[in-house]
Amino acid sequence: MTDFMTQARAAEAAMRDVFPPTPLQKNLHLSDRYGADIYLKREDLSPVRSYKIRGALNAMRKQQDQQLFVCASAGNHAQGVAFMCKHMSVKGVIFMPVTTPQQKIQKTRIFGGDNVEIHLVGDYFDDTLAAAQEWCSREGGHFLSPFDDADVIEGQSSIAVEIEAQLGQVPDHVILPVGGGGMSAGVTSWFGERVHSLYVEPAGGACLRAALTAGHPVSLDRVDTFVDGAAVGRLGERPFELLKNVPLPDVIALSEDRVCTTMIEMLNVEGIVLEPAGALAVEALGDLRTWIRGKTVVCVTSGGNFDFERLPEVKERAQRYSGVKKYFLLRLPQRPGALKEFLNILGPEDDIARFEYLKKSARNFGSVLIGIETKRPENFADFFARLDGAGMAYTDITNDETLAQFLI
The missing domain is CATH 3.40.50.1100 (Rossmann fold)
Known part of the structure; x- marks a missing residue:
């Protein structure tokens, strides 16, 4: 391990011939929310906007x-x-x-x-x-x-060398996004038992958890590519050797939709552009409240290579996860005044985001795809109660992945 730390220092020194250390910034917004000293290691500000x-x-x-x-x-x-x-x-x-x-x-x-x-x-x-x-x-x-x-793992360990130098000490916790495992293996090797390292994966690419469970790297049957910077189907062999003793409770899997909520929040509140993988560590804070309160925590924001053409999809996913947007199929009577009756059911904070007839040939009823946005998730309980009271038949398809692929 002494040899590794010597090599990691040499790697960090070599970085200075190409770019300065990425910032380690205390984030007041997150620190206040979680009652901890939350720092962001801004790898999204490297010359290529990732580590x-x-x-x-x-x-x-x-x-x-x-x-x-x-x-x-x-x-x-x-x-x-x-x-x-x-x-x-x-x-x-x-x-x-x-x-x-x-x-x-x-x-x-x-x-x-x-x-x-x-x-x-x-x-x-x-x-x-x-x-x-x-x-x-x-x-x-x-x-x-x-x-x-x-050598790649050794290079990624330079992140940890910088964190310790910039902080003037080691943090209590460091939260690391995981794809193939190179960066998390390098940072973990530098900090060792001096720091409690936590690992965050996208649910659709949880290859570290799979490897730890099996005792060796395994290939996932399916990978969701949305969190493209961490969408890896098999953990690397060398990273696994360095991470094989990680306790399973220290590995967190986050849904792809949930990660979108942090991307939107960091953009709107902090003006920080993060790609999906870059938002993993920040979003994981919500699962770690009891562990991190009163502690010094570093989240590695691993990348900011975000194509803004994807922003509508990110917003859509965030709204659906947050419960302020839902889609449903409505069986609407084909008679004058039926649409007006439905519109009267909407609450003052409800808005129609999608309205599309799916079946127009029925004589008595037609199937309509409806998308509703509202201000607060609890508004939907009242909305559906009013639908039930009016005797309108509907099916909530918000979380039906199969139907969503075809209709939403």
Whole structure:
């Protein structure tokens, strides 16, 4: 461990040749809410708006004779590698999923310029990873894993080195988002038992919990790609070796919709733009109130590469999770005045966000898709009570994933 800490310090020193330490900022809004000293380690303010530049920089500086680097990435690792390829005047071949947000693809091109070429392959990261590794074995070059690489993990540990220096001490808790496990493994290795580390995963990509439960990394049957910066189907082998003793209660899984509430709040209240993975650690504070009260807590905001074309979807998910927006199918009588009767049922804080006839040929009744927004979640209890009192038949489909895919 002494050797690791020496190497981590060397990695942190190497960062200074490329960019200054990312800020460690106390957040008064969150500190007041949770009765703790909450700090944000702003990795979203690195040159590539994520911590991934650290692992790429550290691994690539150790390959000074290499002229070709190959990687697979859901977006942030790609930008870090591209940035360093241009900085070091070497070539890079970068594989990204077809589903990668356009903002991340465009920024990768900007950072790498003529030094990189980009291949869009596969719908999921694991498919992209396999394609990149196959290309590298066939064409040559140094494959640079986004997380399953000792030098990458060492580079990510520079986050912890900075936190301790900036805080002047170690925090009581550090909250870490988890994808493939490289950053959480690096930070945990630096702090060791001096700090209580907590780990946050998206529910649709909870590969750390799966690995801890099985005793080894396992491939998830399905991955939700919404939290693209942490949507990994299998924890890395090297990260697992460093995280295999993590207690299961220290691992938190958050729904993708829930993460959206923090993205919206941080944007509206603090003016901080976070991507879904970057919001994981902040949203997890809500599950840790009893642990963190009166403590010093650092949340790693791991990335801010957010495509604002996704903002309507983020707002929609946040509203549905918060209970202020619901969708339902209404069986509306096909007679004059029926629509007016329905409108009279709406409360003073209710608003129609969607109204669409799904079946227009019925003589007596028609099926209508209704979306309602309101100010407070409890308004819906009164609204549905009024619907029941009027004898109107309806089905709440807000949380029906199958119907939502087709209708919402």
